[in-house]
Amino acid sequence: MAVAVVQRLAKGSAGAVASLSLAPGDGWATPTAGNILIVFGNSDSTITMTTSGFTAGPSVIDGNGAYSWYKTAAGTESTITITPGGSARTTISAIEISGAALPIDASNSSTIAGSNGVVTTAASVTTTAAGDFIAAAALLHSYSVSSPSSPSWTNSFTQQLASSSTPVAGSVDVTTFVAELIAGAAGSYSTVCSWTTNAGDRQHIILAFKEAAGGTAFTRTVDDPAGLTDSTSAVSTFARTVTDAAGFTDAAAAVSAFARTQTDVSGLTDSVTAASVFTRAPTDSIGLTDAVAVASGPTRTVDDSVGLTDSLALARSATVNDGAGLTDGLALARSATVNDSAGLTDSVSVELAAAGTRQVDDTIGLTDSLSVSSTQTLTDSLGMVDAVTLAMSAARAATDALGITDAVSVDRAATVADSAGLTDSVSVSLNSGGSHVVTITDSIGLTSAFRIAQTTYRPSSGVTARPYAGVTPRYPLVPD
């Protein structure tokens, strides 16, 4: 974006003034917000910039006060005012440029004090980029015959503004010349101003401003750290990460290939679907996962450390960790592990058939209903197991270490252990051949009622070999 001059204006005071302004009445237009304003002030006194927001550039103070300022326009600078330290002859020069940006690229000054002459000395700036806008000012003071005039500049600088205090009254007058250059390549630039009529104090200030950055080329990044991402899609090939740190992700889909991670640290994930292949890990550390479906293939882990998992549907080889939340519904096939360390598991169904190792642990919470088939271990170490049904096959163990097991219904070859709680009802019902062993152990608590159907009952140590009052065995008990 090339730098361009929007407006420039200069003004000299008529006699000594307490302040000096460029205003609409002088032809100064309110600048466009974002443009750069450059101001030079020159006075028979020190000067203060009265208009707010300006940054001070180089200054030289001896017989005269020579100053520079600049700022990014707010779009409200309809008047620019400088104030001498006392009523004094003064000039003000201002330039508005577009296409430039702060910070300033370079600046410098030079000074000649108390020595009549018609030229400044050079002060150089070293620019760091091509296309800088360079403004140079000769800020002159102390002459007697007439105001300096006919300025010219070396090194292709173009004279643009001239202003003098009037009428000429002697050594108290000031004159300012301003020249401009659009620089070429980065490098060192300098100029010297010369004029007619001697001046005793000859200050020189030079300022360089860089072009504003353009809007093309590489490296696009879309960050939405706290907002809403309505749709995010990473379509193909390797290594995608979809991250929405604090917002809402309405739909996140990682479609294919390797190594996907879907993470929603603090927000809500309404739907997460990891469709196929290897190593997926949907993680919802604090938020809510309304539905998680992990369809097939090995090794899935679903972690919902603090939130709620309303529905989980897992196929094989799955691990579900619900560290502190609630798992309202779980449907698991084989080789599943459900860990609900502190929450509630309202319903856990480990349904299917053949082979392999299911384990449901509810270490502190409540398991309201558990239904399992073969080779299962159900452990409710501190909570309550309201209903346990061990339906089929061999070698089952239902353990309720400290809680209460309200109803236990067991088929063959089962072990029901209620080490410290109460087992209100134990029903060992079916038996095809009468040869299986059912062991009911209630080491400290009470077994209010139990029914044993078509089986051999071998009371273990600490268990009453006969039913309590009110309980009638359907088949005779067989002494051990």
Added chain:
Amino acid sequence: MPALTGQVITTITDASGEPVVTVTWFYNPANSNLRNNPASWTAPSGTVYPAGTGALIGDNRLGRMVRMRINDAGGNQIRRVNLPAGGRSVTANQLANAAPPDGPYTTVQSLNGLTFDLS
């Protein structure tokens, strides 16, 4: 009402407008001869230079040495003064005894054309 009488102050600022290099020199307005500061002078950085500290005082907050050049009207360097990080003060006597080609400095005109090499 000149802005200053018997003293020149030139200041370079950083991008935020803070003075980073301030150089001042003192002279007798009656004869233009350099002289040590007749009164205490406080730099923009807050450093106080008591009366008599020097005729040329440089306050340098850039954190590195700054070369000051004295150019002729054609922009050619005719003298140079190095301003170390932190700053430096030089008395009128030291300036008067500075050896050529960078000295001596005896009057305010000796320092005319002073600018900075900030590259």
